[in-house]
């Protein structure tokens with residue numbers, strides 16, 4: 001089953017795509033999304049319109065501050081969720097070779113009827129790509145699976161032993177035009193310092209575990225000083241620690257007419273951290289993107305900052 005606007009006969013652009021796309025910053029239909037129904041809190045005029053914020057990467061490329069995490073979204077039901085997200089206005093899909101769903105992401109992009117340039121695709125090289133040649137091959141197979149001739153952002157998924165060679169393969173892909181921006185994921189400070197001392201292209205982005213319980217302030221601060229964008233993976237802790245029903249976040253959200261999930265995401269975005277939450281439910285997809293029309297006060301930000309435990313929720317974490 002496809003998203004409603006698809007089933008109705010394939011509009012060239014889905015209804016409700018209120019957010020400006022990368023090719024035409026500042027453009028966009030007047031917003032009629034759920035974000036307007038939920039209440040504007042203390043938003044300024046720009047935020048009241050619920051406009052998707054864009055990050056500018058260190059090479060000038062723009063990237064939506066919020067995208068869809070696609071881990072576990074696969075098969076035709078996965079494509080349906082991605083189509084729902086694109087219909088609602090998501091313009092970033094975060095995939096990885098490890099997720100085994102690059103083909104589904106490519107399929108959703110094609111079926112959406114949106115121009116390829118309107119959608120920001122992130123993918124990641126996994127352990128089987130852990131050498132220069134294997135990484136080169138991995139980039140080629142990702143392009144094929146995604147059914148595209150370029151990937152917006154490609155990351156070394158984790159600091160595997162051959163990460164230096166993998167990163168060099170990404171640098172060469174940028175020169176060849178098959179990858180626009182490159183970066184890393186789950187690289188801690190020491191590995192970052194080694195990489196930054198030797199790389200030809202400074203990483204545009206480091207995708208890190210980041211949520212109210214694990215805020216990684218010093219690493220985030222260092223990356224920002226280098227001009228590297230930070231993007232939070234598992235901004236809800238993969239649903240493990242009750243973030244979306246936490247009483248403090250729920251009470252905070254009530255003041256703004258928002259949910260705990262929205263507060264959790266807004267907290268990150270307000271710290272300048274991009275987010276890729278995953279949901280397989282349309283209503284939650286809409287809820288999760290309705291975070292650009294309110295602003296948490298400094299006092300509320302401080303309360304949330306104090307919830308940091310300094311500990312990862314994931315035993316396999318590299319950091």
Ligand SMILES: NC(=O)c1ccc[n+]([C@@H]2O[C@H](COP(=O)([O-])OP(=O)(O)OC[C@H]3O[C@@H](n4cnc5c(N)ncnc54)[C@H](OP(=O)(O)O)[C@@H]3O)[C@@H](O)[C@H]2O)c1
Nearest residue numbers: 069070071233234235236237238239244261277278279280
């Ligand atoms: N680079 C890396 O190493 C790495 C590691 C992990 C993840 N990631 C990326 O980050 C993305 C997000 O992380 P994640 O998928 O692990 O988990 P997440 O986004 O932190 O949390 C997803 C969980 O939260 C639930 N949820 C979503 N929206 C909700 C809402 N509004 N209210 C209540 N519950 C809600 C989802 O349930 P439903 O689906 O049932 O709504 C799901 O159980 C991944 O999909 C992937 O793209 C990257």
